[in-house]
Amino acid sequence: MPGGVKTDVKTYQMYINGEWVASQSNKTFPVYDPSTEEVIAQVPDANAEDVNRAVASAKAAFEDGPWATTTAQERGRVLFRLADKIRQNTAMLAELEARNTGKPIVEAEYDIGDVATCFEYYGGLATKILGYVNPVPDNAMSLTLKEPIGVAGQIIPWNYPLLMGAWKLAPALAAGCTCVLKPAEQTPITALEMANWLADVGLPPGVVNIITGFGESCGAPLVQHPDVNKVAFTGSAAVGKIIVKMAADTVKRVTLELGGKSPNIFFADADFEAAIDGALFGVFINQGEVCSAGSRVLVQKPIYKKFVDAMVEKAKKIKLGAPLDRDTKMGPLVSKDQYDRVRSYQEVGKKEAKLASGGGRAEKFAKGYYVEPTIFYDVDNSARIAREEIFGPVATVIPFDDEKDAVKIANDSPYGLAAAVWTRDIFKAFRTVKAIRAGIVWINHMQPTYVEAPWGGYKQSGFGRELGPWGIEEYLETKQVHINLNEQPIGWY
Ligand code: ADP
Ligand code: MG
Numbered sequence: 001m002p003g004g005v006k007t008d009v010k011t012y013q014m015y016i017n018g019e020w021v022a023s024q025s026n027k028t029f030p031v032y033d034p035s036t037e038e039v040i041a042q043v044p045d046a047n048a049e050d051v052n053r054a055v056a057s058a059k060a061a062f063e064d065g066p067w068a069t070t071t072a073q074e075r076g077r078v079l080f081r082l083a084d085k086i087r088q089n090t091a092m093l094a095e096l097e098a099r100n101t102g103k104p105i106v107e108a109e110y111d112i113g114d115v116a117t118c119f120e121y122y123g124g125l126a127t128k129i130l131g132y133v134n135p136v137p138d139n140a141m142s143l144t145l146k147e148p149i150g151v152a153g154q155i156i157p158w159n160y161p162l163l164m165g166a167w168k169l170a171p172a173l174a175a176g177c178t179c180v181l182k183p184a185e186q187t188p189i190t191a192l193e194m195a196n197w198l199a200d201v202g203l204p205p206g207v208v209n210i211i212t213g214f215g216e217s218c219g220a221p222l223v224q225h226p227d228v229n230k231v232a233f234t235g236s237a238a239v240g241k242i243i244v245k246m247a248a249d250t251v252k253r254v255t256l257e258l259g260g261k262s263p264n265i266f267f268a269d270a271d272f273e274a275a276i277d278g279a280l281f282g283v284f285i286n287q288g289e290v291c292s293a294g295s296r297v298l299v300q301k302p303i304y305k306k307f308v309d310a311m312v313e314k315a316k317k318i319k320l321g322a323p324l325d326r327d328t329k330m331g332p333l334v335s336k337d338q339y340d341r342v343r344s345y346q347e348v349g350k351k352e353a354k355l356a357s358g359g360g361r362a363e364k365f366a367k368g369y370y371v372e373p374t375i376f377y378d379v380d381n382s383a384r385i386a387r388e389e390i391f392g393p394v395a396t397v398i399p400f401d402d403e404k405d406a407v408k409i410a411n412d413s414p415y416g417l418a419a420a421v422w423t424r425d426i427f428k429a430f431r432t433v434k435a436i437r438a439g440i441v442w443i444n445h446m447q448p449t450y451v452e453a454p455w456g457g458y459k460q461s462g463f464g465r466e467l468g469p470w471g472i473e474e475y476l477e478t479k480q481v482h483i484n485l486n487e488q489p490i491g492w493y
Contacts, residue, residue, distance in 0.1 A: 011042040012188075014212050015195035016050070017057035018205025024049045029214075031189060034102040034332040034339075035323050035368040041100075043188050046213035048221035051180070054209040058151045058178040059227045061206030067178060072126045074202070075174060079123030081201035086116040086194070093190050097161060098323040100187050102331040102369065103286055105324050114451070115166040118467075121451040122170035125472055129175065134480070143481040148176035149253060150229035152475060153222040155215075155243075157235045158184035158334050159289040159391075165191050167455075167466050168232045169208060175475035180209045180228070182219055184235075186335050188212040215239060226250050230475065233257070234291070237389065237415075237460055255464025255474050257291065257456055259389045260417030263410035264294030264446055265432065267403075268302040270422035274444065276310045278422060279395070282446035284318060284373050287330050288393035289338070291461075292418035294446045296379075296386055297397045298406055304399045308377045311397070312357040315373045320362050332369040333392055339369035342392030345385055349376045349394065352383040356397070381409045389415070403428060407435040416458030420446035439465070 011028060013020040022028075023044035031041040044050070061067050070078075086093065093115075094108040101108075134142035152172045156164040165181055172179050183191045195210050211218060219239075223231050223246045230253040233243050240258040247254045264282045266275050282294030299307045321328035333339045346359050358372030371393060379386050379396040386396045400406045410419055420442040421432045433441045439457045442448070449455060449467075456465040464474050 009039055009041060012044070012192045012212070014044045014046060014050070014192065015198070015208070015210040016054045017209065018199055023047065023213075024053070029185065031100060031186070032335065033099050034334055035099075037336075037367050037369070041189050043192065043212040046211040046218045048217070050211055050213070051218060051221040051225060054180045054211050055151060055153075055222070055225045055227050057206035058180050058209055061204060062148070062150055062178040065178075065206055066204050067176065067207045070176075072129065072176075075176065076123040076126035078202040079119045079126065079170060079173060082197060083116040083119035083123065085197040085201060086112060086119065090116075093162060093193060095324065096193060097187075097190050098331070100189055101158060101161065101334050102323050104328040104331055106326060106328075107286060108323075111160055111163045115162050118163070118166040118170045118451050122174035122472065125171075125469065126174040129472065129476065139486040141483040141485060143483070145479040145481060146476045147479055149475050149477050150177060151227055152177045152179045153225065153228040153231045154179055154181045155219050155222065155231070155233045155235065156181070156183055158186040159286060159291070161187040162190040162194065164234050165194070167234075167471070171466070171471040172232075172475045173203075173207070175472050177230075177475050178207045180211060180222060182211055182213060182222055185212070185214045220246060223247055223252070224249065228252065230254070232464075232474070240462060253474070255456075255466070256462035257417075257464075257466065258415075258460065258462040259291035259391065260415035260438075260457060260461045261296055261387060261389055261413050262292050262294050262415070262418040262420075262438070263296045263298050263413075263436075264420045265298045265406050265410060265422065266300060266303070266307065267406075267421075267423040267425070267428065268300040269424050270444070271424065272303070272306075272310070275422050276307070276314055278420070278444070278446050279307075279311055280314055280318070280373075282420060283395040284315070284330060284393045285447060287333055289334060289391055290447070292440065292447065293391070294418075294420055295390060295394065295396060296381070296410075296413075297395050298400050298409055299397060300406070301399050301401060308356055308375070308397055311375055311395070315357050315375060318373050320365075320370055320372075330373065330393065332365070333371060334369070336369060338392065339371065342371050342390060342394065345388070345390045345392070345394055346371070346374055349374070349383075349385040349396070352385055353377065353379040353396065358393075381412055387413065403432060407432060411435070411437050414460040417461035418442070418446075418457075
């Protein structure tokens with residue numbers, strides 16, 4: 001163990017082929033509590049050798065293991081049992097998630113509830129993977145079968161650690177795939193805790209492997225591995241582009257969810273109180289570390305001034321605090337890197353626009369990566385703070401004239417993950433929804449996400465969809481089967 005690490009810090013192993021193992025190099029790396037800046041765990045530092053071992057185990061489990069012949073009913077039951085375990089252990093998982101990410105405990109509890117719901121949903125969907133009979137003109141029957149893609153490599157981010165794991169594992173397992181999951185290096189521990197139950201709930205060895213490591217030394221070899229059939233990634237746009245390039249050599253199926261710069265659009269006729277709440281919730285929930293954060297707040301000119309003032313007034317009352325305090329609405333950012341990144345955008349913003357509120361570190365905390373909820377106004381949509389994903393509590397308020405102007409600004413972004421529209425006029429709401437190029441559009445709300453409904457982006461926010469029946473499709477191949485019913489020879493020669 002590296003020097004200076006407290007002895008009560010738990011050292012984890014990772015989970016490969018149903019066994020707990022160290023990395024082959026025996027190296028570990030530290031995991032932090034961002035509210036105290038202290039090390040809370042050590043995890044294996046997996047590299048390409050460990051990736052090979054995990055992929056070999058997933059491949060064997062797919063090809064030879066009992067998983068391939070497990071019925072859809074049984075796969076479903078396995079997922080139900082895993083969901084039960086997660087519900088029974090909500091308090092423990094939520095506390096670990098809050099300590100490790102910095103998110104408020106109350107939100108972490110919601111997240112863990114959503115994790116269980118996701119496994120339940122896909123447990124139910126396992127028995128609803130349907131094929132087709134294709135209406136071909138000959139005396140033949142043509143069938144379409146749906147089959148699991150094979151070994152899935154799954155790389156996830158740090159903002160909703162176990163939930164992003166569930167979004168990827170649950171549909172893959174329901175489809176009959178086997179998995180190698182790599183959590184983000186900042187937040188690997190809840191996935192490792194969950195691995196304690198995988199054998200008990202009935203997953204054969206190798207069906208789910210969880211490896212801990214860094215992007216370049218562990219994520220990249222997973223993406224490049226020839227025996228990985230599909231890669232599912234949620235993370236930054238920069239890494240998403242690298243992944244597509246790396247996956248090209250082996251023609252892997254890839255799905256990407258890459259975040260955004262989502263417009264939250266407020267027309268003058270919106271319910272004012274609800275609108276202010278929606279603007280703040282949209283961008284400051286989870287400390288703004290949300291891929292669909294409503295970070296561009298577009299406000300129609302007649303209410304613009306009043307809107308900015310009301311946002312500032314309410315933002316001042318947001319309770320920043322320790323993640324485990326039940327009154328906390330915003331905790332620290334996840335890591336020193338993320339803190340530095342957000343702080344630097346706060347400084348960029350001061351040069352590009354007017355600062356209405358916040359703009360620095362939250363100084364009342366002696367330790368921890370706390371930043372103030374920050375609001376810039378009179379932001380031009382061409383500014384860096386309006387174009388680049390900050391992934392922190394920084395709102396950029398942009399005025400607009402009319403519907404046409406709002407749509408133009410909203411769509412003027414390389415991203416297209418999400419958007420929201422606030423108005424009492426249903427016709428205007430729907431015209432705007434249709435004009436916006438984004439994968440999710442809320443009307444008079446922002447952020448609710450349901451396992452039953454599709455999630456994913458347009459443009460550089462990625463491709464493919466997670467959740468709902470769309471999510472399982474991404475783990476299925478399509479096979480056509482032709483059955484000749486004509487008893488005569490073909491008669492070709
Ligand atoms: P951030 O920079 O905010 O941490 P990333 O997109 O870098 O966001 O991280 C999301 C996930 O992608 C993490 O699990 C990380 O380890 C992984 N990752 C980062 N770089 C690479 C890479 N070159 N290849 C594969 N995975 C990577
Ligand atoms: Mg990175």
